Amino acid sequence: MFTRRIAVVGAGYVGLTTAACLASLGHRVCCADVDEVKVGQLRRGEVRILEPGLPELVAAGVAAGGLRFVVGAASAVDDADTVFLCLPTPRGGDGAADLSVVESVVAEVRDRLSPGCVVVTKSTVPVGTARRLAALLGRDDVAVVSNPEFLREGSAVPDFLGPDRIVVGSDDRGAAERVAALYARLGAPTVLTDAASAEMVKYAANCFLAMKVSYVNALAELCERLGADVVDVTEGMGHDRRIGRAFLRPGPGWGGSCLPKDTAALASVAVGLGVDFPLLAAAIETNVRQRGRVVAKVRAAVGGALRGARLGLLGLTFKAGTDDLRDSPALAVAELLAGEGAELTAHDPAVPAADPRTSGVVTLVDDPYQVAKDADALVLLTDWPEFRGLDWAQVAELMERRVVVDTRNHLDPEALRAAGLDWHGVGRRPVRC
Numbered sequence: 006m007f008t009r010r011i012a013v014v015g016a017g018y019v020g021l022t023t024a025a026c027l028a029s030l031g032h033r034v035c036c037a038d039v040d041e042v043k044v045g046q047l048r049r050g051e052v053r054i055l056e057p058g059l060p061e062l063v064a065a066g067v068a069a070g071g072l073r074f075v076v077g078a079a080s081a082v083d084d085a086d087t088v089f090l091c092l093p094t095p096r097g098g099d100g101a102a103d104l105s106v107v108e109s110v111v112a113e114v115r116d117r118l119s120p121g122c123v124v125v126t127k128s129t130v131p132v133g134t135a136r137r138l139a140a141l142l143g144r145d146d147v148a149v150v151s152n153p154e155f156l157r158e159g160s161a162v163p164d165f166l167g168p169d170r171i172v173v174g175s176d177d178r179g180a181a182e183r184v185a186a187l188y189a190r191l192g193a194p195t196v197l198t199d200a201a202s203a204e205m206v207k208y209a210a211n212c213f214l215a216m217k218v219s220y221v222n223a224l225a226e227l228c229e230r231l232g233a234d235v236v237d238v239t240e241g242m243g244h245d246r247r248i249g250r251a252f253l254r255p256g257p258g259w260g261g262s263c264l265p266k267d268t269a270a271l272a273s274v275a276v277g278l279g280v281d282f283p284l285l286a287a288a289i290e291t292n293v294r295q296r297g298r299v300v301a302k303v304r305a306a307v308g309g310a311l312r313g314a315r316l317g318l319l320g321l322t323f324k325a326g327t328d329d330l331r332d333s334p335a336l337a338v339a340e341l342l343a344g345e346g347a348e349l350t351a352h353d354p355a356v357p358a359a360d361p362r363t364s365g366v367v368t369l370v371d372d373p374y375q376v377a378k379d380a381d382a383l384v385l386l387t388d389w390p391e392f393r394g395l396d397w398a399q400v401a402e403l404m405e406r407r408v409v410v411d412t413r414n415h416l417d418p419e420a421l422r423a424a425g426l427d428w429h430g431v432g433r434r435p436v437r438c
């Protein structure tokens with residue numbers, strides 16, 4: 006009944022999604038994590054990250070006997086024919102990807118892998134990692150394959166099961182073909198290549214997405230100065246199929262667990278090789294400045310000084326649809342505002358008031374209307390759909406000064422104006438009541 010025996014090491018956003026989705030495709034999957042608490046929760050069917058469809062898929066896999074969870078990589082790999090590494094590769098001190106967890110797991114499992122086994126890097130790893138891991142393994146009977154993952158947080162399951170493409174690269178063509186065959190049922194376009202190219206695709210794609218957003222954020226500032234409307238401008242651009250409509254929404258800057266660290270990693274590789282890449286450096290720099298621009302906009306909206314200003318923040322996660330706060334531009338903006346002496350109250354639908362991850366920076370509340378109470382301005386930082394449906398008349402009633410700074414052009418300015426609120430977007434003319 007089951008087609009392949011797979012070990013997935015790391016049960017985070019990527020590992021848990023990979024394990025549950027591969028099990029749903031008919032493979033027998035053992036998923037390992039070093040975190041005993043997490044493994045215990047997963048065995049009880051508790052998925053503690055916000056990913057639509059994932060809890061159901063995990064439960065179905067466990068019930069069908071095709072998915073199980075263990076503590077520690079070593080106990081997962083024994084009889085596996087394929088081992089996926091879905092481990093953290095965080096930003097190191099100089100921006101380079103830190104491979105220490107990946108390397109320690111490879112050293113841990115090296116002597117337990119079955120002959121003919123394929124080790125697959127799904128973590129985002131720099132070019133040359135497959136070769137480095139092959140050397141670390143030191144086994145002629147085990148191949149290393151790069152199979153970067155492109156899923157987005159908040160839509161991990163549909164992205165995994167309906168990918169735009171699958172990229173598989175190895176210097177061992179047969180091993181790459183065996184990994185590609187795991188996804189055959191998905192019917193996605195598949196790029197089979199060498200290991201270095203596959204590793205490069207991941208950074209190339211993420212850095213391009215980051216550059217696109219930085220470009221539109223810079224355009225938005227120009228639009229503001231010139232009296233043009235960035236929403237109309239990007240619509241006019243986006244219909245051009247060579248450009249496309251995606252990733253053209255201005256905001257407080259790109260964040261999350263991937264784009265910031267991956268742009269830093271590729272920039273660090275370029276510096277190390279002595280290759281000039283000013284385009285990438287400028288995208289990163291533009292992103293840092295974007296936070297300052299948001300702060301300047303809020304400062305202007307409250308009349309010049311942030312010290313003592315009471316601000317209500319709508320949204321803290323790095324984008325809507327996820328509970329992930331890693332490298333969130335919303336948190337970065339909050340820190341800058343707090344640094345200038347503003348008093349911050351925040352609401353995010355995915356971050357409960359008791360959440361310890363924001364401690365010190367903001368007062369978290371569970372009710373969006375509570376952030377409006379006595380506020381000198383509301384600042385929307387994350388584009389949660391529910392914010393559009395707020396009762397703006399009630400919001401206006403609660404506020405001290407009726408000003409909303411919408412850093413993602415997410416709200417309906419006319420609805421706010423009708424409720425007696427001034428709206429300040431990004432790259433658009435303000436709408437005053």
Ligand SMILES: NC(=O)c1ccc[n+]([C@@H]2O[C@H](COP(=O)([O-])OP(=O)(O)OC[C@H]3O[C@@H](n4cnc5c(N)ncnc54)[C@H](O)[C@@H]3O)[C@@H](O)[C@H]2O)c1
Nearest residue numbers: 015016017018019038039040091092093094128129154158
């Ligand atoms: N999050 C995303 O949207 C996404 C998408 C594509 C690629 N990636 C890449 O995938 C990799 C993993 O990202 P993530 O977001 O899933 O990370 P994560 O932090 O959510 O999960 C990593 C998991 O690995 C576990 N772990 C750490 N050390 C371990 C060890 N020694 N043995 C076993 N388990 C161990 C952690 O406990 C954690 O559960 C990174 O390289 C990331 O860049 C992430």
Ligand SMILES: O=c1ccn([C@@H]2O[C@H](COP(=O)(O)OP(=O)(O)O[C@H]3O[C@H](CO)[C@@H](O)[C@H](O)[C@H]3O)[C@@H](O)[C@H]2O)c(=O)[nH]1
Nearest residue numbers: 154155156157158218252253254256259260261263323324
């Ligand atoms: O028009 C846009 C699009 C995105 N963003 C911001 O860009 C950041 C990243 O968004 P997104 O790419 O959706 O988030 P991730 O889930 O981190 O996904 C990215 O990073 C993953 C990890 O590498 C990759 O797998 C995905 O393909 C890649 O999109 C967020 O802060 C968004 O708010 C904008 O400001 N404007």
